[in-house]
Amino acid sequence: DAGVTQSPTHLIKTRGQQVTLRCSPKSGHDTVSWYQQALGQGPQFIFQYYEEEERQRGNFPDRFSGHQFPNYSSELNVNALLLGDSALYLCASSFRGGNTEAFFGQGTRLTVV
Amino acid sequence: GNSVTQMEGPVTLSEEAFLTINCTYTATGYPSLFWYVQYPGEGLQLLLKATKADDKGSNKGFEATYRKETTSFHLEKGSVQVSDSAVYFCALINNAGNMLTFGGGTRLMVKP
Numbered sequence: 712d713a714g715v716t717q718s719p720t721h722l723i724k725t726r727g728q729q730v731t732l733r734c735s736p737k738s739g740h741d742t743v744s745w746y747q748q749a750l751g752q753g754p755q756f757i758f759q760y761y762e763e764e765e766r767q768r769g770n771f772p773d774r775f776s777g778h779q780f781p782n783y784s785s786e787l788n789v790n791a792l793l794l795g796d797s798a799l800y801l802c803a804s805s806f807r808g809g810n811t812e813a814f815f816g817q818g819t820r821l822t823v824v
Numbered sequence: 825g826n827s828v829t830q831m832e833g834p835v836t837l838s839e840e841a842f843l844t845i846n847c848t849y850t851a852t853g854y855p856s857l858f859w860y861v862q863y864p865g866e867g868l869q870l871l872l873k874a875t876k877a878d879d880k881g882s883n884k885g886f887e888a889t890y891r892k893e894t895t896s897f898h899l900e901k902g903s904v905q906v907s908d909s910a911v912y913f914c915a916l917i918n919n920a921g922n923m924l925t926f927g928g929g930t931r932l933m934v935k936p
Binding site: 742744761803814815 | 924
């Protein structure tokens with residue numbers, strides 16, 4: 712079992728650019744959530760995708776958008792990058808049903824310069 | 825809204841010392857509670873969980889008890905090892921089961 716896989720592992724972008732991060736959930740999981748973890752802080756919930764729809768969204772601007780594909784994999788897109796978007800972006804997968812264990816990937820380290 | 829507060833670190837202990845990391849929460853309803861651990865350069869791993877009041881979660885010598893009356897979920901370990909050095913996050917999940925709320929994390933450093 713490959714677990715949750717994210718790509719790329721590291722990324723450097725310039726302010727104003729756009730970025731796409733990718734996540735493949737753990738085998739058997741159908742729900743993907745994205746979190747932003749700034750340096751020295753706890754992860755903050757961005758949004759969750761289930762059945763190819765955004766089901767819940769945290770306090771993030773519309774510059775943050777996502778997508779889920781029929782194979783349950785997901786993308787996180789961030790437009791008009793700001794320096795403050797520099798963070799570790801974590802993907803977590805779970806099985807729909809509530810209060811189930813979320814498995815996290817290793818994350819993508821995004822640096823905006 | 826939901827929130828989690830945990831003690832700030834770093835916590836520095838000698839090997840075999842007793843560990844307590846405090847965690848309190850604010851939430852509506854009866855959330856499930858979690859402790860996650862993050863080793864350097866890695867993602868989060870679930871350490872233990874508790875789903876209802878008075879439940880005790882345990883794993884790898886770590887324990888935490890869901891205390892509804894004090895809205896707390898303190899992490900304890902009787903004898904820490906150097907390999908326990910990591911950042912520990914307390915978290916809860918909302919009633920819909922689709923959003924984890926994390927505390928700010930506590931860095932633990934264990935010296936030989």
